Amino acid sequence: MENVIEIRNIIRNFQLGQETVYVLKGIDLDIPRGEYVAIMGPSGSGKSTLMNLLGCLDTPTSGTYILNGNDVSQMTDNELADIRNKEIGFVFQTFNLLPRTTALDNVALPMVYAGTSKKDRTARAEEVLIDVGLEDRMDHKPNQLSGGQRQRVAVGRALVNKPSIILADEPTGNLDSKTSIEIMNLFDEIHKAGNTVIIVTHEEEVAAHAHRVIRLRDGMIESDIKNNFS
Numbered sequence: 001m002e003n004v005i006e007i008r009n010i011i012r013n014f015q016l017g018q019e020t021v022y023v024l025k026g027i028d029l030d031i032p033r034g035e036y037v038a039i040m041g042p043s044g045s046g047k048s049t050l051m052n053l054l055g056c057l058d059t060p061t062s063g064t065y066i067l068n069g070n071d072v073s074q075m076t077d078n079e080l081a082d083i084r085n086k087e088i089g090f091v092f093q094t095f096n097l098l099p100r101t102t103a104l105d106n107v108a109l110p111m112v113y114a115g116t117s118k119k120d121r122t123a124r125a126e127e128v129l130i131d132v133g134l135e136d137r138m139d140h141k142p143n144q145l146s147g148g149q150r151q152r153v154a155v156g157r158a159l160v161n162k163p164s165i166i167l168a169d170e171p172t173g174n175l176d177s178k179t180s181i182e183i184m185n186l187f188d189e190i191h192k193a194g195n196t197v198i199i200v201t202h203e204e205e206v207a208a209h210a211h212r213v214i215r216l217r218d219g220m221i222e223s224d225i226k227n228n229f230s
Contacts, residue, residue, distance in 0.1 A: 003066075004164050004196050005031040005054065010063035010073075012049050023049045024060070025219040031198065033164075036191040038207035039200045041216035048169075050216065051200045055088055055167050056080045068164040085113050089158030089166045093173035095150045097142045097157075103129060103149075104138040107156040114161060128156040132186060148179035155186060165196045172206055184209050 012024040024046045031037055041047040052058040053065060056072055059080070065073040068087055072080065089110075090096075097106045108125040116124070129138050132152040142150050151171065158166050168187070172180035188209055191197045199210060207213050208227070215223045 001032040001034070003030045004033040004035075004068055005029065006064075006066040007053075008064045010050075010053060010060045010065060012046075012053065012058070013061045023219050024053075027063070027219075027221060029214070029221070031165075031196065033196055034191075034194055036187075036197045036209070036211045037199070038210035038213045039198065039216065040202065040204075040207055040213060041222075042202075044218075045216040046219040047200055047216050051167065051169055051198075054165075054198065055090060056084045085110055086161060087164040089161065089163040091151070091154050091158045091166065091168040091171045093170040095142070095147075095154045095174075097150060097153055099142050102139050102141055103134060103145065103153045103156075106142070106153050107160050110157060110161045124160055125156070128160050129153075131159070132156045146179070147175050148182055151175065151179075151183050152186065155183070155190070159190065159195070165198055166190060168197070168199045170201055170203075171199060172201075172203065180206070 007027055007029040010024055010027040014021045014023060027050065039047050039050060053060055060073055063073060064071060067083065070083060072083055075083065104122070104125050107128055108121040111121040111124065126138065129135060132155050134149060134152050134156070137145060137149060145153065172183055175183060184206060187197055187199065199206060201207055210227060212224070212226050214221060
């Protein structure tokens with residue numbers, strides 16, 4: 001199977017004054033297209049740093065990162081911004097929606113940056129909102145929506161440009177347990193539709209939805225295990 005992500009010997013250090021903090025210490029990782037992966041690890045394990053690298057929000061100190069055939073490890077900020085918009089759909093714990101903007105316009109936003117026409121943006125955003133179960137909430141603003149509905153809008157926005165990967169950071173962190181289950185079921189559907197899904201989480205019940213669980217400790221991969229689904 002073709003890999004959508006190939007990472008080789010990724011090292012990420014940060015300078016704090018005179019001190020160098022070694023966060024990622026040589027990560028090798030392949031993620032085939034269409035896989036459903038959870039990345040776990042205790043605080044300080046490097047999982048947030050790895051997520052930022054996977055999401056092209058940061059570049060490694062050394063090593064290579066090939067995303068969908070593009071070597072993104074040496075790209076400029078502008079090139080990374082372009083790759084982020086085309087190749088990666090983000091879902092955040094805090095939803096990150098524009099408060100004065102309707103669900104439809106929030107979902108359409110990545111297509112504005114991509115230069116899509118208004119007519120095509122509206123049609124695609126409506127299609128995605130129907131897919132995430134919000135066909136009757138398209139004109140609502142975030143403060144008129146429940147937490148779960150807001151996260152559905154965020155998921156719709158992540159899907160709208162048909163990215164190579166969906167990258168979710170603690171997507172149920174601000175939701176009650178019933179709503180968390182609904183959102184994880186939505187991720188299951190997104191994966192079944194053929195999307196590559198990567199979830200960064202500290203919750204075992206969230207990771208249980210993934211088909212593969214990668215655990216980090218002290219900046220290295222401690223284990224990489226496929227879940228057995230009957």
